[in-house]
Amino acid sequence: MAFSPDGTRVVTASVDATARLWDAKDGTPLATLQGHTGYARAVAFSPDGTRVATASGDKTARLWDTNDGQPLATLPGHLDDVTSVAFSPNGRHLLTGSRDGTARLWPATPEGFLIQACQYLHPWPAYAQVAETCAPYLDRTP
Numbered sequence: 001m002a003f004s005p006d007g008t009r010v011v012t013a014s015v016d017a018t019a020r021l022w023d024a025k026d027g028t029p030l031a032t033l034q035g036h037t038g039y040a041r042a043v044a045f046s047p048d049g050t051r052v053a054t055a056s057g058d059k060t061a062r063l064w065d066t067n068d069g070q071p072l073a074t075l076p077g078h079l080d081d082v083t084s085v086a087f088s089p090n091g092r093h094l095l096t097g098s099r100d101g102t103a104r105l106w107p108a109t110p111e112g113f114l115i116q117a118c119q120y121l122h123p124w125p126a127y128a129q130v131a132e133t134c135a136p137y138l139d140r141t142p
Contacts, residue, residue, distance in 0.1 A: 031069030
């Protein structure tokens with residue numbers, strides 16, 4: 001579980017594959033974050049409090065909008081349970097850890113996902129062309 005940066009909300013992880021947002025003052029439920037197919041193991045708020053990350057036994061991490069509880073992204077790729085999540089201090093990256101023995105660094109902003117997708121379209125050895133191809137997004141690189 002984790003407090004929001006401003007201390008007004010709490011997010012909890014649950015064995016029912018959900019995470020929940022709560023009002024920290026009176027315990028009122030604010031949103032249920034549904035989408036994982038394995039139990040939620042860990043949670044974290046972004047530094048600005050606008051996003052929550054969840055780690056799950058379904059081998060994924062997910063990003064959620066804290067205003068409406070809607071999913072923003074699913075981050076697949078680990079080969080075993082994702083056991084930890086942490087935002088970078090500026091909120092632009094997410095670090096995940098897994099029982100598969102790996103840690104992964106992900107973009108955690110819409111612009112970062114666009115850049116990553118653009119880079120996948122132009123993989124190594126065409127990497128030198130990424131700056132030109134992805135130029136509209138580079139001024140917002142996470």
